[in-house]
Amino acid sequence: MTDLGPLIPRNRMVHPPAYTPGYKTSVARSPSLPLLSLESGPSEETGPMFGHNQLGALDNNLILNWTKGEAPAVGERILVYGRIMDERGKPVPETLIEIWQANAGGRYRHKKDTYFAPLDPNFGGCGRTITDADGNYQFLTIRPGAYPWPNGGNDWRPMHIHVSVYGHSFGQRLITQMYFEGDPLIPLCPIANTVRKRGDLDGLVAPLDMNMSRPHDFLAYKFDIVLRGRRQTMFENKMEGM
Numbered sequence: 420m421t422d423l424g425p426l427i428p429r430n431r432m433v434h435p436p437a438y439t440p441g442y443k444t445s446v447a448r449s450p451s452l453p454l455l456s457l458e459s460g461p462s463e464e465t466g467p468m469f470g471h472n473q474l475g476a477l478d479n480n481l482i483l484n485w486t487k488g489e490a491p492a493v494g495e496r497i498l499v500y501g502r503i504m505d506e507r508g509k510p511v512p513e514t515l516i517e518i519w520q521a522n523a524g525g526r527y528r529h530k531k532d533t534y535f536a537p538l539d540p541n542f543g544g545c546g547r548t549i550t551d552a553d554g555n556y557q558f559l560t561i562r563p564g565a566y567p568w569p570n571g572g573n574d575w576r577p578m579h580i581h582v583s584v585y586g587h588s589f590g591q592r593l594i595t596q597m598y599f600e601g602d603p604l605i606p607l608c609p610i611a612n613t614v615r616k617r618g619d620l621d622g623l624v625a626p627l628d629m630n631m632s633r634p635h636d637f638l639a640y641k642f643d644i645v646l647r648g649r650r651q652t653m654f655e656n657k658m659e660g661m
């Protein structure tokens with residue numbers, strides 16, 4: 420295996436900090452003592468690797484990958500596509516990209532989600548794919564609904580899709596959320612507001628792209644992910660979450 424060298428830690432002065440009291444669950448999740456700096460080792464720097472032969476044909480089609488009969492998922496059909504790049508715009512090929520999201524009513528298929536909106540029996544909410552040789556990926560899905568969450572007052576999550584990019588090893592995994600152009604809930608969201616700079620938050624908002632939409636079928640949203648550098652995508656400080 421190629422020696423990729425030690426992992427480069429994320430710059431916490433740029434990415435959202437772990438402790439953001441406006442986002443209440445971050446308080447208990449964030450460290451209260453200074454961090455120790457440990458060298459990464461083989462368990463962080465190597466594998467597991469995922470190959471194309473491990474993916475099912477519908478893994479990147481959330482409209483069809485959970486259907487029990489012939490019925491597709493309920494909702495506004497959308498294509499989410501983009502490219503994963505490094506700081507020089509060089510594509511990142513063959514990397515696993517996974518997404519998870521609420522259904523069209525704003526409800527997750529998760530035992531802890533008890534929101535009034537019903538589950539859609541034909542929608543699971545998870546998908547995965549591997550970038551091609553030019554770093555491109557695409558998912559066919561439905562637009563997730565916004566939903567209220569128990570953070571305080573009347574907080575709502577904007578429509579969003581959770582995105583994980585795997586890299587070459589466990590220690591490289593990066594997680595973020597994609598928002599939708601024009602959603603008025605974005606500037607009101609305490610989680611979106613953990614991103615300190617307006618320009619960096621704009622990088623998480625996918626523009627509508629009519630050129631990639633398909634007439635009479637789906638709209639398209641473009642979400643590029645930049646791993647490092649001046650135009651880097653903002654990543655989360657936690658590894659789990661809905």
Ligand SMILES: O=C(O)c1ccc(O)c(O)c1
Pocket residue numbers: 444568576610660661
């Ligand atoms: O971390 C959380 O508490 C939390 C709550 C609601 C969400 O939609 C989410 O993405 C995270």
